Amino acid sequence: MFVGCHVSIRNGYAGAAKAAMAIGANCFQYFPKNPRSMGVKTFDAKDAASCRRFAKEHGMLSIGHTSYPTNLAVEEEELYERTVEHLRNDLEIAEACGSLGVVVHFGHSKGGDPLEGYKRMIRLLDELLCDWRGEAKILLENNAGQGTRMGTTIEELVQVRSLLAAPDRVGFCLDTCHAFASGLWRGHDWDEVCAHMRNAGYFSSLVAVHLNDSVYPSGSFRDRHAPIGKGEIGLEAFAAFLQTPELADIPFILETPAPADGGHQEEISLVRRLAEQRDGVFGVEKGATRVVE
Numbered sequence: 001m002f003v004g005c006h007v008s009i010r011n012g013y014a015g016a017a018k019a020a021m022a023i024g025a026n027c028f029q030y031f032p033k034n035p036r037s038m039g040v041k042t043f044d045a046k047d048a049a050s051c052r053r054f055a056k057e058h059g060m061l062s063i064g065h066t067s068y069p070t071n072l073a074v075e076e077e078e079l080y081e082r083t084v085e086h087l088r089n090d091l092e093i094a095e096a097c098g099s100l101g102v103v104v105h106f107g108h109s110k111g112g113d114p115l116e117g118y119k120r121m122i123r124l125l126d127e128l129l130c131d132w133r134g135e136a137k138i139l140l141e142n143n144a145g146q147g148t149r150m151g152t153t154i155e156e157l158v159q160v161r162s163l164l165a166a167p168d169r170v171g172f173c174l175d176t177c178h179a180f181a182s183g184l185w186r187g188h189d190w191d192e193v194c195a196h197m198r199n200a201g202y203f204s205s206l207v208a209v210h211l212n213d214s215v216y217p218s219g220s221f222r223d224r225h226a227p228i229g230k231g232e233i234g235l236e237a238f239a240a241f242l243q244t245p246e247l248a249d250i251p252f253i254l255e256t257p258a259p260a261d262g263g264h265q266e267e268i269s270l271v272r273r274l275a276e277q278r279d280g281v282f283g284v285e286k287g288a289t290r291v292v293e
Contacts, residue, residue, distance in 0.1 A: 021058055027253065032066070032090045062099040065102065071105075090102045142182070142184070181220055183218055186218040211253060213227060227267060
């Protein structure tokens with residue numbers, strides 16, 4: 001089972017892989033570059049190659065996560081071109097590091113007809129991927145539902161991917177907090193949600209999972225992550241989720257609040273126990289503390 005968390009690249013890409021392994025993780029997520037801005041980074045190819053080699057030697061998986069300002073449904077033409085260059089650079093870094101892909105939030109429109117937002121997304125992704133020959137994929141992440149509610153349904157994700165010129169270069173990253181906040185998943189109904197995903201063909205393109213509890217209730221459209229078992233989703237719901245056969249080889253990445261010691265060792269162990277738990281009481285006190293986006 002692949003369980004890990006988001007790690008810093010302050011000591012380089014190879015340093016991120018080593019930091020993940022040091023806390024008992026066998027997968028990890030990182031920002032290819034500054035998460036607060038968009039641009040093109042001249043990266044250290046030797047460091048990236050070292051990251052790829054280290055991860056392969058130790059059986060680790062990794063994914064990148066693009067910067068927060070990135071919007072696939074961007075309207076301004078100048079920002080559109082900048083977004084394409086920025087994401088292509090992210091893909092190049094992820095490929096060099098041996099990562100499965102780069103997570104990008106489903107696009108959002110500022111207003112007007114959502115259909116135009118979908119069209120802009122498809123245009124941008126087609127341009128971005130038309131000449132991409134690497135193995136790293138763009139991983140579309142479901143939204144929590146802020147603003148125009150775009151990217152909150154399985155139908156949207158599957159349909160946008162199917163309309164691309166090169167759908168095989170795009171996969172999905174499922175965020176559990178976002179799914180819960182949007183009302184896609186209510187916690188107790190995973191069997192129903194799972195059957196829906198199977199019927200829609202979603203699992204065949206799922207590459208990674210962001211494993212996060214939620215501070216706010218299902219259907220709140222509020223994106224605030226909580227530690228596993230200390231939010232509104234709860235341990236029993238996560239146990240059912242983690243035992244889904246289609247998720248057996250998928251990397252689970254924690255984006256939960258960092259504990260005081262700065263590590264996620266205990267939470268990684270908890271996730272592994274939940275994956276093996278069949279029934280019973282889990283004994284983790286509910287109530288989130290510090291939360292992160």
